[in-house]
Amino acid sequence: AQSVTQLDSQVPVFEEAPVELRCNYSSSVSVYLFWYVQYPNQGLQLLLKYLSGSTLVKGINGFEAEFNKSQTSFHLRKPSVHISDTAEYFCAVSERMDSSYKLIFGSGTRLLVRP
Amino acid sequence: NAGVTQTPKFRVLKTGQSMTLLCAQDMNHEYMYWYRQDPGMGLRLIHYSVGEGTTAKGEVPDGYNVSRLKKQNFLLGLESAAPSQTSVYFCASTGAYLDDPSSYNEQFFGPGTRLTVL
Numbered sequence: 552a553q554s555v556t557q558l559d560s561q562v563p564v565f566e567e568a569p570v571e572l573r574c575n576y577s578s579s580v581s582v583y584l585f586w587y588v589q590y591p592n593q594g595l596q597l598l599l600k601y602l603s604g605s606t607l608v609k610g611i612n613g614f615e616a617e618f619n620k621s622q623t624s625f626h627l628r629k630p631s632v633h634i635s636d637t638a639e640y641f642c643a644v645s646e647r648m649d650s651s652y653k654l655i656f657g658s659g660t661r662l663l664v665r666p
Numbered sequence: 667n668a669g670v671t672q673t674p675k676f677r678v679l680k681t682g683q684s685m686t687l688l689c690a691q692d693m694n695h696e697y698m699y700w701y702r703q704d705p706g707m708g709l710r711l712i713h714y715s716v717g718e719g720t721t722a723k724g725e726v727p728d729g730y731n732v733s734r735l736k737k738q739n740f741l742l743g744l745e746s747a748a749p750s751q752t753s754v755y756f757c758a759s760t761g762a763y764l765d766d767p768s769s770y771n772e773q774f775f776g777p778g779t780r781l782t783v784l
Contacts, residue, residue: 560706585772594670594756594775595709641708651697651716653724654773656708 554577557657573628574642583645585626590638670776679747687742689757698740702753745784755779
């Protein structure tokens with residue numbers, strides 16, 4: 552079974568600073584990778600996904616992630632964060648089950664943006 | 667388009683009580699999922715359904731039952747609630763998966779139900 556590790560439970564950063572949220576997954580076979588964002592008291596919203604092709608994936612709200620197969624990583628980055636980016640971020644990997652896929656989630660990283 | 671909706675938003679139960687959480691989606695999605703979210707543990711899959719009338723166990727199914735009598739609805743039941751089931755429950759849905767990765771559909775999540783079992 553696959554697993555996802557998010558190394559940082561919380562990342563504090565000042566507004567307009569760059570940020571990187573780390574994600575490592577366990578599988579060495581082809582994978583689909585995702586980053587979801589959860590704002591306070593809301594459900595999860597897809598930020599970006601990697602299915603195939605270019606290893607640099609751009610998502611919504613200025614976020615991007617880079618797929619690194621040799622390091623089994625899919626780190627999320629943003630060059631300049633805003634207060635409104637304060638949220639919890641989840642990395643996920645897909646795993647085949649029956650005729651569909653399921654998502655395996657990491658434990659989440661809380662991004663705290665300070666003025 | 668309401669997307670994925672969940673009722674209720676909040677609920678407090680006493681140990682041993684039963685309840686049903688309702689998930690509804692208006693996107694004509696085949697696949698529906700129930701997750702629970704606990705601090706520091708991400709989301710864990712409880713049960714899922716690949717179509718009307720079908721259900722299957724996920725990662726943490728014990729203590730829960732589900733039904734998918736209509737394509738748009740997915741119900742999660744707790745027959746005898748326990749404090750360990752205090753959690754936030756999320757429903758998600760997605761369209762049919764194909765073998766072509768470019769057609770992979772994201773999962774759309776509801777706003778969640780916060781359940782406390784005393």
